[in-house]
Amino acid sequence: MQPPGVIHLDQASRLWKKKPFSLMVKPVGNFCNLNCSYCYYSPSSCTHGRMSDDLLRESMYKVIVHNESDEISICWHGGEPLFAGLDFYEKALDFQREALKAKGSLQKISNSIQTNGTLIDRKWASFFRENNFLAGISLDGPRDIHNAFRLNIAGLPLFDKTMEGLGHLIDHGVEFNTLSTVNAYCKGRGADVYGFLRDSGSRFMQFLPVVSPGKTWGINALDYGRFMVDIFDQWWGNHDAGKYYVQLFDVTLANYMSMEGGLCQFSPVCGDVPVVEMDGKVYACDHFVTPEHLLGSIADEADSLFFNGKLPNFGIRKFSALPKKCLNCEHLKLCYGGCPEHRIVNTADGRKLNYLCEGYTLLFDHIQSRLKEMSDFIRGL
């Protein structure tokens, strides 16, 4: 039997070539028309450019031809990926079709795009609809919350432009979800934010805590926990379970039921979504685009990039670096210590604990009986 706290390399998901394969691609790097205070890309390093056609083709071939998965997801990300232009995505789809043909494969390819929404017009919306793109739209909440830290380069708020973009998605029937940061300005506003997103038509909500201790925009652990408790109470109180999806609750429930949750931060092993930058460099994770986590170039062999190189090792460190506090925690199988990026609190054993731990504990304690209720209901179906 495996001792607690040990996870072996062969448990890294990237060693299993048939598993659904995801790749994040950043066609314009960090270039963006917004200059959000909490962005993890420094605006001073923003450079304008676009991935070359050769690299785009190589990326699509690499991801399609060199793995055995039946399902491949490609997430276009930024910066603001709409700056690549419609023709870029038309080419990307052509290369995907070419690669499938060359392989003689029936693999299912899905495309998603994460955007601030300000550039979406009818043309973009109809392109997304026609090509089944899932759009993730960054929307922090009602006007005052959205405009608190999401300003453009000139310091102007763009809430109305984002809502206009969202309107085009809705009018064209584009499938979308919302991504909302939970920052210092959101403190105590969970109910408002949930109600706003729901009224805006969002049925799939993701909440991303801004962990930036010492910065005016960073939320502390307990305020984050209370915010998520308020969201849960709204979701539960409105009988929204099964109609509106909050990623964190879905994933927590799946983990509670010992099923695969599908969110890297709450999985025992991560590293499922490597990222290709505009210049073709491939990194283990969007949040660790550093020389230390460089896997290579998209022109390298797929095996060395994704399956038997640094990536599986990166993934298992999420579990093997856990502090004792997590290994002994009753909630371990719900959050698995959270994202390594947020592990910044020193502990007695020399390992780092997640900054959000107190918030997670507050939430998990609050929803424990509901998790059991939902789990019993699902198992009884």
Ligand code: SF4
């Ligand atoms: S480091 Fe964090 S964001 Fe990156 S893959 Fe792991 S859990 Fe996910």
Ligand code: SF4
């Ligand atoms: S709740 Fe805290 S102590 Fe428990 S596993 Fe999660 S991060 Fe670790």
